[in-house]
Amino acid sequence: GEYEEKIDYVFKVVVIGDSAVGKTQILSRFAKNEFCFDSKSTIGVEFQTRTVTINTKVIKAQIWDTAGQERYRAVTSAYYRGALGAMLVYDITKRQSFDHVARWVEELRAHADSSIVIMLVGNKADLVDLRMVPTEDAVEFAEDQGLCFSETSALSGDNVESAFLKLLEEIHRVV
Ligand code: GDP
Ligand code: MG
Numbered sequence: 001g002e003y004e005e006k007i008d009y010v011f012k013v014v015v016i017g018d019s020a021v022g023k024t025q026i027l028s029r030f031a032k033n034e035f036c037f038d039s040k041s042t043i044g045v046e047f048q049t050r051t052v053t054i055n056t057k058v059i060k061a062q063i064w065d066t067a068g069q070e071r072y073r074a075v076t077s078a079y080y081r082g083a084l085g086a087m088l089v090y091d092i093t094k095r096q097s098f099d100h101v102a103r104w105v106e107e108l109r110a111h112a113d114s115s116i117v118i119m120l121v122g123n124k125a126d127l128v129d130l131r132m133v134p135t136e137d138a139v140e141f142a143e144d145q146g147l148c149f150s151e152t153s154a155l156s157g158d159n160v161e162s163a164f165l166k167l168l169e170e171i172h173r174v175v
Contacts, residue, residue: 008057011171012082013164014064014112016075016104017089018097022123025154026089027065030164035155052165054172061168063087080112084171085119087163090138092122092151093130098138105145115174119148119167126153 015023028034031048047064064083069075088104090097101120108116120142122133135151142149148170150163 006058007051007060009172009175010060010062011084011168011175012062012064013085013087013167013171014066014079014083015087015089016066016107017070017087017121018091018094018100019068019070021089021091021094021097022154023070023087023089024065026087026121026123026152026160027063029154029157029160031063033157035157052168054165054169057172059168059172061164063164075107075111077111080108080116083112083116084175085117085167086112087119087121087167088147089121089123090133091124092133093124093127095132098122098133101141105147117148117167117170117174118145119150119163119170120145121149121163122151123154125151125158126155 015027017023025035027048028036031050047062049060049062051058051060066075086108088101090101122138138149148166150159152159152163154160
C-alpha cells in the first residue's frame, strides 16, 4: 500500500544471547509495547517489525528472535544472513549469561557480516537487589570489543526503545 512505498530501508536485526535472559520480551516491548507475564520460553514467531523514522528516513526494522535455538552453536548461519545489527542480551542477575557474551560475539564474528553493528544489552535492570553483573564490567567489555551498550528492563520498558533506536541509528550511519 501507500505506506509500504514510503519505506526507505529495511534493516534486519537479530536478537541473541542465552536462554531466559529476556530476548523475546525485549522484542515484544519494542515491537508492540507489550510484556507477557506468562510467556513460554519459545513463541513460534520468527520476526517482528516496527517502522521508525531516523534522520527523515523511514526505516522498517525486521527483528528476528531465536525461537529457542539459543543453545551454544545451535543458531544456524541462516539466522545471521543479511543481518545488519545484533542485540546481544544477557541478564544482569545471571553472571553466566554475561560470561557467555564473548562466545556470542565469536558466533557473530564467524557467521554474520563483518560490518554488523552490535548492541550489548544487560536486561532485567529492574531486579536491582539481585544484580550479579556490575555495569562497569559490561562497559569495559563493550569498549574492548567495540560494541554499543545499554541496560534495559523489558518489564518496565526502561531503555528498550532507546537501545533499539541507537542500534538502528548506528546501522543507518554505516549503510
Ligand atoms: P528468552 O528466552 O531470552 O527469550 O527470555 P524471555 O523473553 O522468554 O524471558 C525469560 C523470563 O524472564 C520470563 O519469565 C520473563 O517474564 C522474564 N523477563 C524478561 N525480561 C524481564 C525484565 O526486564 N525484568 C524481569 N524482572 N523479568 C524479565
Ligand atoms: Mg525467547
